[in-house]
Each structure stands twice: as structure tokens, then as C-alpha cells.
Amino acid sequence: MTIPSTASIEPSASPPEGDATRRRGRHLPGLSPRLTFLRRRVIRVLVSLALVVVATFLIVHIVPGDPVRAALGPSATPTLVAHARAELGLDKPELQQFADYVTGLFHGHLGLSLQTQRSVGTTLGDRLPVTLTLAGVAFAVAALLCVPIGMLTAVAVYRRRRRWLGNTVQWLLGAFIAMPDMLLGVGLIALFGITLHALPVAGWGTFAQLVLPVVALAIGPxxxxxxxVHxxxxxxxxxPFMTTARGKRLPAHLRYLRHALPNIITGALTAGGLVLTGLVAGTVIIETVFAIPGLGTTIVTSITAKDYPMIQGVVLLYASLVLGLNLVIDLILTALDPHSSLLEG
Structure with missing residues (x-):
């Protein structure tokens, strides 16, 4: 075999000037790629929140019906309704109402609920921990169970062994993914609450009341x-490194936990971030089914009562949670992988 001399090896071609210019343009002078990435993501979050504020204001004002009349009841006199509208500023032009709403946001004031006359911020502060607890526990359960289930089923069916087992597991997982949360929640209530009388089907505050909502919320993700993971x-x-590990007859726990697990965790973490944001939004249905006093039931009752300030506050809070979680997940992924494509996009 002829080995080429160093003189015959040509230097690698430099990238086109246009490509280099585009790469330099992605980062501001004096800022590292990570700081540029953070700056870009924060700007996107702020723009998205601004769009959410405009969209929610327009939507709730387009919906027909008088929220003051709905809050005071059909027996309220026209004078009382007009006075209440004036106190809430609903008699002003919509552009002025929007300006007042945005000004209140900058001062940390989300308005007063038309139903309870309480501060929207105070109500959301009471309901937010419930929703975060429900979503957080459901995500922890999903994350802890998905790894062993995915890994064990993959090892069991590797090289086309036990195909019946693989097909059965994949069918069950697919059925749980496709099943709506509401249907699953109602089924759990019928089985464990009504038939077996084993667990409570509504309320919040005890471990037993947490079980069914968490199962209903976590089983799909x-x-x-x-x-x-499978x-x-x-x-x-x-x-090849797993083939080498098997050739060296390393114990199974070393092969799968030390060598295989680190190589599958990045993909699972990326998907897990999307699942977590979906869980936060999915609490609306589960909280309604199980009568849990969280943000989900709050927005449902607010829509029914046409409580504009509460609807705007809950939607804005949900949007902030989802956008904030996406930002944190992107930062974690770039920290784990310094060469992530996120830093270039």
C-alpha cells in the first residue's frame, strides 16, 4: 500500500466566503454563541407574549354577550349594569381599554375578576401551585416509567426475538397515546371510584386524591x-461499542446503564421537554374532570361566565409557562451538547 507524502496532500478547501459571512452574522460582535442564542430566544419569548396579549384581548371582546350582565344576573337593573360597566372601564372605546390593560400589565396589575371582584393576580397565585404540582408529578411518573419500559422491551425483542411481545407492547402504547385524556379520566373514575370504591374521584389536598388525576395525565406522555426510548x-x-461490550461479557447492568443509557437520554430529553409543556396545557381537561381547583377549572368557569380579566390572566399565565419551559429546555439541551444545532438556528 502506497502512503502519500505530506507534500501531495492538499489543504482542505476553505468554506465559501458567503457561508462564512452568514455564520459570522448569526452572532453579534463581542457575544459568545451561547449569549447570542439566549438573546435570540428571549426576544422570541417577548414577541410571543406580546402576540398572546393582543390575541386574547381581541378574542374575548369579539365573543358576543355582556360580561357585566352575566356577572350581575338577569335581575340587575340597567342603571346598575351601566354603573358597573363604568367602574370596570368597559364603557370606554376598545382601543383605550387595551391601552389600560397593557399599562396595568407593566404595573403588575391584571385587573379584577368580574365574578368574585378579587384581584386576578391573587386568584392565579392561589391556583398556580395546584396546576404545577399536578403537571410536575405526572411528568416525573412518565419520565421514571418510560425509560425502563422502553429499554426492557427493546432488549427483549432485539434481533427479532419475542416478536409477539414487541407487537403487544407497541399496540398498548399506541392505544394509550391515541386515547383522549377525558376518556381515560372518566374510565379511571368509573373503575376505581364507582366500581371498586378504592380512590376518591374529585377534590384536592390528599395523596389519594392525587393518584387518579396523575395516572390520567401521565399515561399518554x-x-x-x-x-x-424503545x-x-x-x-x-x-x-459497535455495544457489540464490544457484549464480546467482553460485561454484566447486563453495565452494558445497559453505563453504555446504552447515556446515548439514548438526549433524544428522550428533547421529547420530554415537549411533553412537559403539553402536560401543563393538558391540565385543563384533567382538572375539569376531577374537579381540581387549578388553572384549568378557573379558565373553564371564566369562559362560561365571560369573565374577561380572568380569561386574559389565565391565558397569559399559561403562555408564559409554556414559553418559559421551552426556553429552559433549549438552554439545557445546548448545555449538554455544546455543538447543538440550536446555537446556529
Missing amino acids: MSYLARI VEMLSVLET
Whole structure:
């Protein structure tokens, strides 16, 4: 075999000038790629929140009906209704109402609820911990179960062994993914609450009251993540380093936990971030089914009563949570992978 001399090896071609200019343009002078990425993401979050504020204001004012009349009841006199509208500023032009609303946001004031006359911020502060607890516990359950289920099923069916088991597991996971949260919640209530009388079906405050809502909220995301882990694990089992580990007859726990798990965790974490934001939004249905006093039931009752300030406050808070979680997840992914494509986009 002829080995070329160093003189015959030509230097690699430099990238086109246009490409280099575009790459330099992605980052501001004096800022590292991470700071540029953070700046870009924060701007996107602020723009998205501004759009949410405009959209919610327009939507709630387009919906027909008088919120003051709905709050005071049909027996309220026209004079009382007109006085209440004047106190709430609803007699002003819509442009002036929007300006007052935005000014209140900058001062940390979300307005007063038309139903309870309480501060919207105070009500949201009382309901937010309930929703975060429900979503957080459901995500923890889904994350803890998806990894062993996905890894074990992949190992069991590797090289086309036990195909019946793989098909059964994939069918069950697919069924749980496709099943609506409301249907699953009602089924759990019928089985464990009404038939077996084993668990409470409504309320909040005890561990027993937490079980059914968490299961109903977590089983779909858990199934979705388990399928991702399953596919990633099958791919990792085909890699040369896993073949070498099997050739060295390393114990199973070393092969799968030390060598395989770190290589599948990035994909699961990326999907897990999307699942977490979906769980926060999905609490609306579960809280309504199980009568949990969180943000979900708050927005449902507010829409029914045409409580404009409360609707705007809850939607804005949900949007802030989702956008904030997406930002944190992107930062975590770029910290774990310094060469992530997110830093370039």
C-alpha cells in the first residue's frame, strides 16, 4: 500500500466566503454563541407574549354577550349594569381599554375578576401551585416509567426475538397515546371510584386524591416517551461499542446503564421537554374532570361566565409557562451538547 507524502496532500478547501459571512452574522460582535442564542430566544419569548396579549384581548371582546350582565344576573337593573360597566372601564372605546390593560400589565396589575371582584393576580397565585404540582408529578411518573419500559422491551425483542411481545407492547402504547385524556379520566373514575370504591374521584389536598388525576395525565406522555426510548435503544444495541461490550461479557447492568443509557437520554430529553409543556396545557381537561381547583377549572368557569380579566390572566399565565419551559429546555439541551444545532438556528 502506497502512503502519500505530506507534500501531495492538499489543504482542505476553505468554506465559501458567503457561508462564512452568514455564520459570522448569526452572532453579534463581542457575544459568545451561547449569549447570542439566549438573546435570540428571549426576544422570541417577548414577541410571543406580546402576540398572546393582543390575541386574547381581541378574542374575548369579539365573543358576543355582556360580561357585566352575566356577572350581575338577569335581575340587575340597567342603571346598575351601566354603573358597573363604568367602574370596570368597559364603557370606554376598545382601543383605550387595551391601552389600560397593557399599562396595568407593566404595573403588575391584571385587573379584577368580574365574578368574585378579587384581584386576578391573587386568584392565579392561589391556583398556580395546584396546576404545577399536578403537571410536575405526572411528568416525573412518565419520565421514571418510560425509560425502563422502553429499554426492557427493546432488549427483549432485539434481533427479532419475542416478536409477539414487541407487537403487544407497541399496540398498548399506541392505544394509550391515541386515547383522549377525558376518556381515560372518566374510565379511571368509573373503575376505581364507582366500581371498586378504592380512590376518591374529585377534590384536592390528599395523596389519594392525587393518584387518579396523575395516572390520567401521565399515561399518554409515558407511552409516547417509552416508544421513543424503545426505538433509540434498538439503534444503540446495533452500535459497535455495544457489540464490544457484549464480546467482553460485561454484566447486563453495565452494558445497559453505563453504555446504552447515556446515548439514548438526549433524544428522550428533547421529547420530554415537549411533553412537559403539553402536560401543563393538558391540565385543563384533567382538572375539569376531577374537579381540581387549578388553572384549568378557573379558565373553564371564566369562559362560561365571560369573565374577561380572568380569561386574559389565565391565558397569559399559561403562555408564559409554556414559553418559559421551552426556553429552559433549549438552554439545557445546548448545555449538554455544546455543538447543538440550536446555537446556529
